[in-house]
Amino acid sequence: CMIIKYLKKFAPQVLITLLLLTYFIPSLKSIDRIGNQWLYLSIINLLGIIWIFFDQNFNFKLLDFRKVYIIRWYLLFILMSLLSFISSNNIPESVFTFNQYLNCFIALSLIFHCFKKIKYPELFTAQILFTLLIFELYYSFKPILDDIMSDKLVFRSMNYSGLASNINITSFSIVFKIPILIYFLITQKKLYVKILLSILLSISLFTIFILGTRGAILALLISFGFYLIYLGYNYLNFRKELTNIILIVLAIILSFSLNINTASSNKNTVINRASTISLSTTDGSVNQRLRYYKQGLNQFTKTPLLGIGIGNWKLNSIMTDKDNIIGYIVPYHAHNDFIQILAEQGIFALIFYILVFASFIYIIIIRKLYYKNIIYIFFTASFFVFFLDSNLNFPIARPISQLQFILILALVSTKQKE
Numbered sequence: 001c002m003i004i005k006y007l008k009k010f011a012p013q014v015l016i017t018l019l020l021l022t023y024f025i026p027s028l029k030s031i032d033r034i035g036n037q038w039l040y041l042s043i044i045n046l047l048g049i050i051w052i053f054f055d056q057n058f059n060f061k062l063l064d065f066r067k068v069y070i071i072r073w074y075l076l077f078i079l080m081s082l083l084s085f086i087s088s089n090n091i092p093e094s095v096f097t098f099n100q101y102l103n104c105f106i107a108l109s110l111i112f113h114c115f116k117k118i119k120y121p122e123l124f125t126a127q128i129l130f131t132l133l134i135f136e137l138y139y140s141f142k143p144i145l146d147d148i149m150s151d152k153l154v155f156r157s158m159n160y161s162g163l164a165s166n167i168n169i170t171s172f173s174i175v176f177k178i179p180i181l182i183y184f185l186i187t188q189k190k191l192y193v194k195i196l197l198s199i200l201l202s203i204s205l206f207t208i209f210i211l212g213t214r215g216a217i218l219a220l221l222i223s224f225g226f227y228l229i230y231l232g233y234n235y236l237n238f239r240k241e242l243t244n245i246i247l248i249v250l251a252i253i254l255s256f257s258l259n260i261n262t263a264s265s266n267k268n269t270v271i272n273r274a275s276t277i278s279l280s281t282t283d284g285s286v287n288q289r290l291r292y293y294k295q296g297l298n299q300f301t302k303t304p305l306l307g308i309g310i311g312n313w314k315l316n317s318i319m320t321d322k323d324n325i326i327g328y329i330v331p332y333h334a335h336n337d338f339i340q341i342l343a344e345q346g347i348f349a350l351i352f353y354i355l356v357f358a359s360f361i362y363i364i365i366i367r368k369l370y371y372k373n374i375i376y377i378f379f380t381a382s383f384f385v386f387f388l389d390s391n392l393n394f395p396i397a398r399p400i401s402q403l404q405f406i407l408i409l410a411l412v413s414t415k416q417k418e
Contacts (some may be wrong), residue, residue: 088309
């Protein structure tokens with residue numbers, strides 16, 4: 001049957017697409033849609049395992065990745081997370097959180113397997129991320145545009161939070177994909193396509209400015225910083241890059257101008273918002289994060305080996321932050337994935353998790369991927385955007401953030417031996 005043959009040929013692309021469709025799982029009237037997203041991801045992971053089982057003629061090799069650095073360290077991180085159950089005071093909560101981490105590992109393994117069967121995995125990855133950016137902007141920028149037209153624009157309104165249902169997560173998710181947008185802009189040959197992508201870049205930047213997440217604004221510097229690195233590698237072709245530079249600069253200027261013209265006051269401009277980025281403890285948000293970091297590090301000194309048990313931070317934080325809790329607001333996360341892992345799962349889990357990040361950079365450098373394909377310069381930019389997000393928020397708990405990060409981890413893993 002032609003349909004079955006077609007599906008078999010494109011099964012890797014279909015599976016990756018199904019995994020990334022986690023983005024679009026609705027809340028179904030739940031308070032937080034991530035519960036539904038984790039459930040959907042679990043189902044697709046199971047279907048993926050079944051597919052690989054039959055695809056390999058029952059010779060199951062999904063976990064046979066001992067020599068793949070990123071997957072090996074991630075697996076050891078998972079095992080240390082499981083071991084932390086020993087010190088857990090709430091086993092059901094540990095099971096719930098461990099299931100999330102395990103699903104991420106399975107998704108990483110599945111995507112790695114799929115990429116080995118795709119002829120041009122770099123282009124496919126970029127196309128997937130670009131498509132997600134289009135949908136993300138539609139769900140976030142459209143309500144912004146509607147409010148501008150009706151003169152009801154509200155800075156940092158939750159109505160603009162889009163698919164993530166959280167303005168901070170949406171902001172970082174958009175920034176994560178901006179390097180890919182820049183890559184497409186500079187590699188397109190037709191001028192009208194470049195102009196359209198420049199307009200899309202303006203919309204992306206304007207959306208981020210309206211959402212007003214300071215960490216995401218800081219992450220933009222990473223994105224454009226890596227574009228400057230790209231220009232440094234291509235300084236001999238500077239004249240050829242001039243059109244791209246002009247279009248990118250115009251996109252930045254246009255987005256700034258739109259933000260200033262639509263702001264109801266100077267406090268709502270990106271310039272004002274960026275000017276408040278500091279380590280000053282007089283800033284409420286910064287002070288809160290620093291307090292969480294200190295509490296997490298203090299907890300680590302008490303339970304350095306196995307932590308307090310995976311998933312138990314939200315319970316432990318009630319005690320550690322009790323003097324600062326207002327109403328029913330509980331510090332659900334430490335707002336730093338690395339510190340939270342250190343407190344919950346101990347030093348060895350953190351080491352293995354850091355080695356996942358270190359392996360990415362090691363493979364990029366040792367294989368000189370940025371020389372073989374310039375797209376890896378921009379994937380590396382996205383990687384560092386996620387790294388910054390991990391130090392300021394909690395992307396490890398969000399399937400949307402995790403899946404796009406896992407996508408580039410799996411891609412780079414396939415290049416380890418080339």
